[in-house]
Structures are given as structure tokens and as C-alpha cells.
Amino acid sequence: MKKWVVTLTMAAGIVGLAGCGGQNSDTVAKTSAGNVTKDELYEAMKGKAGEQALQQLVFEKVLSKEYKVSDKEVDKKMDELKEQLGPQFEMALAQSGFKDEDDFRESLKVNLLQEKAAVKDVKVSEKEVKEYYDNKQKELEVRHILVEDEKTAKDVKAKLDQGGDFAALAKEHSVDTAANEQGGSLGTITIDTPQMDQTFIKEAFKLKKDQISNPVQTQFGWHIIQVTNIKEKPKKDVKPFDEVKDDYAHELKVAKLDPETMQEALTKELKKADIKVNDKDLKETFDAMLNDKQDQGDNKKEEEKK
Template identity: 35%
Template sequence: MRLRKRLTRQKAVIVLIILSLVSGVFLGVRQFFTGPRSTVVASVNGEKITKDELYQLLLSQAGQQGLNLLIAQKIVDLEAKKQKITITEAEIEEALAKYYDYYGGEESFTQIMAVRGTSLAEVKKNIVNTLKIKKLLEPKIKVTEEEMKAFFEKNKEDFAQKEQVKARHILVATEKEAKEIKEKLAKGEDFAALAKEYSLDESTKNNGGQLGFFNRGDMTPEFEKAAFALAVGEVSAPVKTEYGYHLIKVEEKKQAAAPDYEKSKAEIKEYLFNQKLQAEYNPWLQEVSKQYEIENFLTNAS
């Protein structure tokens, strides 16, 4: 359902608005500058580039913006402490589960974060801060039944459940290879393990060939026809497409269903709440900042 992706993207935007520069640029800076300032970080034809040069460049390009984000984060922490707001491990895991769902599973999400240079610990830290902000601003935000119904009517097609299949696949170059792997599966070998070993699909092989849920029309016609014809738990015969030969294993199916307001209420409420949260955050931060003595020494940094 498109709204679910929209909802998850929106949560990611909230995190990025508040913390992305901190977790991206400045956490990287902290890693670079744990040693002597004069340490060489690169060279071109023997001409050295030092940590000091890199530091000055990053400071000039994003220093004040990054510091503002760190100050905002500190204010959020102090306000949460003042109001005795705590974030439980269960709440963190619930938020993580939504990211896993959007990115096609925990393993896929972890790999994407690794490529971006972000650790799971940093993701959790960002989630904690986002949850603190949500709890701090929750008393100021109200989502009415009328707003939810209006949103549902305006976006009704987003709430229609299309027929979907959740599947894994293994892609190989020849039909012979596909048949050999199918024989291994018949003998009880694990589909995900074989995908990691043999699949040519670099985007899914490390995740055991996991494709997640897809609708009709999302895949090539030959692949789609085979996948939707399989029963849950069944593995296809080799399926030829323009990419090679696939073995497809269906893990779950969802039947088409008409839009249902009652089933969608919680999702709609969260989406509208997060929209209002983004609008309320900056005014709230400006107001609450007046209660704190903030000193900025960045202009003296060298």
C-alpha cells in the first residue's frame, strides 16, 4: 500500500530534519579527528592533505548548521529529562521493525545502512531522539476524526489492498544451473542460503533472495505469471526472463481488498500526527530555547 511507504518516508524525514547532519557529517568528523590534527588523510602526487585542512573545510561548509542541530538535540534531551520522558527498548524495536518492513527485512536494512556509513547504534540513537520529540510535542498536537475521514476519502485508492505475493528468488545464467539448484532444494537445502551462494541478483542475494511483497505489474510478465500461480511454500520450475533463469519461492500471499476506513484509522492518525509534528517542531524549539542559556563559541574555532 503506497501510504505505508509514504508514512515510513515521512518518519525518515523527521529524523533527517533533526539529526541527519549530526549523524552524517559530524560523526564522521569526530572519527577523523581522534588523532593529531596534522595527520595526513590523503595525498596527490605527494602533495599532502591534512586533517586540519579537512576540518576547516567541513567547519566552513556545515559548521554552524551542524552546531545548531547539536544544540537542538541537547535541548530535546534536557526537556525530556525535565518531563521524565523515557524511551523503552520495546519502543525502539517497534520503530526499527517499520524500517525493516520498508527496506525488505532486517538484513537488507542493515546492509543499506552500512553502505551509507551508518551503524545500527546510530540509527537507534536517532530513533530515541525522534521518539523524545514526539512525546514532548504530543500534548500540542490533535488529530480529529473529521481530519482522518477527510484524508481517507481524498486518498481512498491508497488504502485499497491489491493482490500481492511475497517471494524470494535465485537468479542464475543457465537453465542447467537452475535445475541443479532445484535438486538441492528438493533434498532439503535452504533456499535463502542457496540464494546467497548462487544468485546473480546482487541487490537481493545477500538477503537470501528476498523480494518482499509485490503487486501484479511490478515484475516482468514471465516472473509475475509464475509467482502468482505458485502456492505458499512452493518453489517454481526454472523461469526464463531477460535477466536469466529464476527459481521463485512464494512465502506469503495477500488477497485484494477494498478500502476500509476502520482498518486504516491507526495508520492515518500516525501519518497526520507526523505531518503536524514537522510543522510544530521549529516553533516549539524556538519557544523552549528561551528557557536555556545558550553560548555559541564556534566563531572562535580555529
């Protein structure tokens, strides 16, 4: 799934912990050996997922004060994730500790709130949006040769420039063995294909049909890319630019987000909220987020002096 999508790491049971409260001794379960109270359940769950659960609850309260996420927005993102993960969706939830979709929706909503806080200061030009709009109307059939270093990539590109056969060179040099079985083909991609490296997509959409790129570096290595076909959407399926430009501008802003930007936006909102944790066992839950690196360094020096 895309980088801005919430990572499936929140522990199961957060909703249950939120309902415990820890403020009274109401009986949760009765046994012949004695009863289990809400206080006991709270303490037990706090030890297992307390900090994570508290963060989740505080994030939602703080962010919801200024930003709004509708059920329709959560449903849309949920549908996108299901489409991306296909039959692996339920397994991904289970492996990440979510008991069901409703449990996951809570984390997804918080992630969307955080996203809205982060994109607030991201800028995109109308030219960027128009280029994105134009590219949204295309589907590219692409193939590539993936190698581990720039020198090999340049050597392969030189052979291609001299008339070398792309499929044969892919089979000889490319480390993408799955694609090599199809002559280096990656099939069809769009400007917003999930899980596709953004640098790769950006370079591919600069190419004309049959054009071969110069070596392109991504997180996976060095690519030589060729666009073998370009399909345009039927005009009847294309909405006018003015009708969709706001939505596309938001998509572009989201695409520019990285984990650091997301964290900075969240930290900014948390600092404004003046958080105070009363439970002594959870006192340090937000310390790492709220204390600047400089502050942490100064505190460490002071402790060393003592």
C-alpha cells in the first residue's frame, strides 16, 4: 500500500482499553475464584498496549478538534486498500493485530486526520496539477531492465543504443527475474499505481512510445525503462479539469508526503494541545514526540552533570 496509508501496527484491543476507564471497580467478569474488575482489566491491558492505545485516543481527540474525516472518506480509503491487497487484506489485518475491520477503521481514521494536518502546508502549482490531470488519462505498458549499479546500467543502455534486443538484454542482465520471463515487462501502470516506486513512475511518464530512458535510480537499483504502448482513456470517461482539479491537487499533495513530514505535522498539533498525562505509568507516553532533539540533548547533558 502507499506510503501515506496507515501502517498496520496498532495493537488489537485499543477500543476495549478505551472503554475501561480505570476509574471505578465495576465487575467485568465473575468467577467462583473471584471477580475481575474494570480497574484490574485496565491495569492488565495498560501493561500490554497502554502507551499505544493512549496515543491512538489522544491523536484522534487532538486532530479531530481542527480536522474532520467523514465516514465516506474512511470507506473510500478502506475500499482502496482492499483493492490493493486483494485476498491478502484479511490476513494483513490479522497479522497486524486488528480483531476486525471496525478495529482497523479507528486507526485508518486517525491516519487520515494526520494526513489532513500534514498536507495543509504542502504547495502544488496549477501547472503540476494540470500535468497530473493529463497523465491520469493515460495507461502505459512498460518494461525494464533492473541492475544493481550505475556502471552496469550505462553499459546496458549503450548496448540498447547500438540496437541491442531489449528482451535479450533483460534476460542477460536484469535482476528482476519475474519480469525477465516476459521480456522485462511490468504490464500496465498508471500515474497512481499503488506500491510502484514514485521515481520510476515519474520517469516512465516522461517517455514517448518506444523511447528508452537513461539509467534511473530507485530504492531497488538502476533501471532502464521503455514504454511500449500508451493507451488514452476514451474522451467520454474524462471529466473536465475544473471539475476535478481540487481533488487532484489533494492527491498530489498527499503523494509528496513522507513519514518525517507526517510526524512533524502531528508533533505540531500535539504541542498545541498541551497534553498532560495523569497516570504515572504512562507519564512518558508522549515525551519522545514532544521533546525536540535539541531539548533531549540538553536534558541528557544535565543528567550527566548530576
